[in-house]
């Protein structure tokens with residue numbers, strides 16, 4: 211039986227339930243084992259602390275974002291003139307951006323579906339949201355009437371949970387339309403590390419467009435650093451919003467040690483680690499899909515996705531029923547109703563599985579998922 215409190219819970223509250231389970235497939239945080247190269251960094255933490263203690267923080271910050279944006283192909287990011295702000299997490303960056311936006315705008319178009327803490331944060335500061343369906347976003351020019359009715363457009367790319375990526379030409383045209391209508395273009399690119407099609411130089415497109423823009427980047431989804439992470443908030447020179455002032459309301463700066471840790475993980479990623487991570491996630495995706503081969507009624511709606519999460523369509527089964535039956539077996543997934551923040555019924559038949567887990571754990575969970583699906 212599904213308790214109403216679980217139906218009402220937001221996605222992060224459902225993720226809390228899983229935090230102490232060895233079979234946690236709920237949150238999109240990196241919980242796979244450290245690679246040998248990453249273990250060397252962790253074994254060097256004392257030296258990382260000492261280096262971070264004695265090096266000027268500005269130098270640590272520049273080295274960290276040069277390494278991170280560089281490995282992800284973002285060579286035109288504006289690292290030189292203070293437009294890259296380091297935050298404790300991408301959600302903190304999101305809160306700062308939202309408080310900045312609402313000083314000037316009160317309506318936004320937000321991609322639908324997407325992770326519910328994004329609409330929750332935006333609504334939390336008083337912004338009214340209009341859903342921007344993925345197929346509309348990817349289909350071509352946005353309707354001028356939509357763009358004249360909002361002050362900003364917010365897009366998660368790669369999207370969560372669908373994995374859908376805004377390609378370069380689409381981003382260029384979207385930025386051009388936003389400039390024409392003086393609409394702020396906001397991106398959440400937290401999952402870009404997993405998908406090389408999301409690693410074209412977004413900042414070259416954004417800077418070249420002349421539109422007002424802001425991007426939230428996240429180191430926390432990629433590497434198993436026990437949530438020692440940075441959310442970067444990057445903004446255009448012409449944004450015209452009090453991002454720096456509101457940043458100063460929230461924090462002075464992140465720990466220099468985490469800046470150094472991020473730099474070291476990004477350097478390891480550049481030394482083959484990112485390609486290995488992408489292969490690892492794709493292998494786990496194959497393990498999950500193979501384990502469910504032949505289960506009546508289910509399919510995988512996001513065949514293109516390379517992100518560290520995978521949706522299962524549960525056929526005629528209710529995703530909440532499947533989620534509840536899995537939880538009874540100690541396995542935690544995410545029902546997708548709350549990703550469909552404007553129409554929860556849209557997620558009634560899909561379940562999200564986290565792939566950034568050890569292959570051994572995922573294999574055992576996939577076996578149980580198969581059993582549960584065959585019983586329902």
Ligand SMILES: N=C(N)NC[C@@H](O)CC(=O)C(=O)O
Nearest residue numbers: 222237238239301325327370
């Ligand atoms: N501040 C929040 N709510 N953090 C949870 C978020 O990081 C999880 C996530 O994004 C995902 O599971 O896809």
